Amino acid sequence: MIEIVSADRCVKCDLCVEACPDNVFDAVADGIPVIARQSDCQTCFLCELFCPTDALYVSPFSDAIEGASEADLIARGVMGSFRREMGWKNAKPRGTSGDLSYRIFETGRIIP
């Protein structure tokens, strides 16, 4: 579930508020968005793609609170890791053409 909106990194663009499919965040006038409905989070990690400053952390635990610390996540290079691997930049996909998924089918073990 979504756990962190980094006050240090967030630029209050509210893109996460808009892009979250489960309406988890609330925008705050002159403030950073708040996680208003954490248990509605479906742990899809998509808000991280839309965040232009890697200010969000979605824990891989879908039914429990991980309690991760921002400092530790930054030290481990986790903040924004999914966005980087997907090649998104400034809320836009820029890595689509680098997909190597065709290798799944090249041995003929499975047919699409």
Added chain:
Amino acid sequence: MLNKIEKAETDVLVIGGGPAGCWAAWNAVSAGMSVILIDKGYVGTSGATAAGNTTTIYTKRGTAERAATVDQRLRLGQGFAEQAVVETVLDRTVENLDLLAHWGYPFPTYEDGRPYRGMLRGPDYLRFMRQKLIKARVKILDHCPAEELLLSDGVVAGAIARYRRGGEALAIHAGAVVIASGGCAFLSGALGTNNLTGDGYLMAAEAGATLSGMEFSAQYGISPAYSSVTKGVVYFWGTFTNEAGDVLGEAGDRQSAVAQELIKGSVYAVLDKAPPRLQEGFRRGQPNIFVPFDRLGIDPFTERFPITLRHEGTVRGTGGLKIDARAGTTVPGLFAAGDAATRQAMSGATTGGGGPNSSWAMATGSWAGEDAAAFVKALGPLWRSRTVHRVSAVAASDRGEANDTVADVTDIVKQQILPVDRGFFRTAETLTAASQSLNALWADETWRSRRNARVREAEALIATARWVTESALLRRESRGLQRRLDHPEQNSALRKAIDTGGTDHIWTSYVSLSPQRMSHAS
């Protein structure tokens, strides 16, 4: 409160903004229609495709590759997939994928430079479609779930929706409506399925629509036990073990072996059969597979991790609204596409997860948009002056907060449907118990005295669970995704579809497979 209803008018209303809804909107607007596309969430992240990467099928008719994909569908469909339908769906898929390439979608290439069009990255694909629709002047309304359909003389004529944030109601009068609101995964936590609660089925059934194939819905996806990520493809290269380390399912149906063991205790997986080249393919193709591992410091290729099975219902199973050879439902003015429509003719009694489903969404979405446009043109301009009324007699006036009992109701539905020993494996005993429990929930008015989005979701979950349960009770055999422990054999006399419908009273009926898909003229 209903005393302040915003009104809108559009030729075609599309409910649901996943791939099927986006293709419906594109094809309707391309036919000269005004189009409103509404989604419960955000068009671009809502639904099962957005959260995943999806294989698609790019094979041209008459090639060996096409023959292989069709043969596989017919074999896995266990008597229910229809060759002509599969071929037509795949033809349209090639057409749409070529159109995407023509528009400039940055498809990947093989190492030798040939284009590869067999994979669509969910968030990339849907953001691309969203931009395309906005440029084409489709009006997109995010965070605006549909609540119920509007009718005019038995013809679907729009819908009532409600903004999720402000709570204002919106009455959308439309010449035709496309339901592309996805399937139902019963809030199992499977990836990207939180919004997929069967809302479109309920709205359509209230208007009199028929569903079909709802018993072929016991599809489960494997995920790490703590995680939402039901990305099944990697497990083809995995080894499953129980707590003691015994390897499961070395012969036969591995998923059933995992399911049986999960009833008794923990099950683990390790992706030890994936060679380095494929590991890199997964890493650089489908990063979301690895988020749950990387963030916990697990190497899934060498270390075993606990897994579970999450119900994927009709999102990756088969059942849904009955349609004709294109996308017309049994109610005039109403079209259905993607997971919202029954996929029996494409996937038969089994899952069409991945390529077949994404192809189905593209084809039926396109047909729904085209046929909705043709329907509006045939109505002529006078449709705008039709008198319309709500489907339900309930006055949706009380917009109070959901009370705690709605969550309790949802939990009861989940308990009846999700557990492996009730949902994956079925018996007359468990199905009858589920039927009684679900019927009592539906009849109970106390938990829905306040009618709001949560209550509507709970109603849709109950209704979908009841169609599934009654259809599964009627089919006294095992076939594909219907696994009856009390009827373990397939019965060739039951190569018939089961139609269902109704809300207060659920009906089920065997119907012959051919011509199961009605002619469009009827």
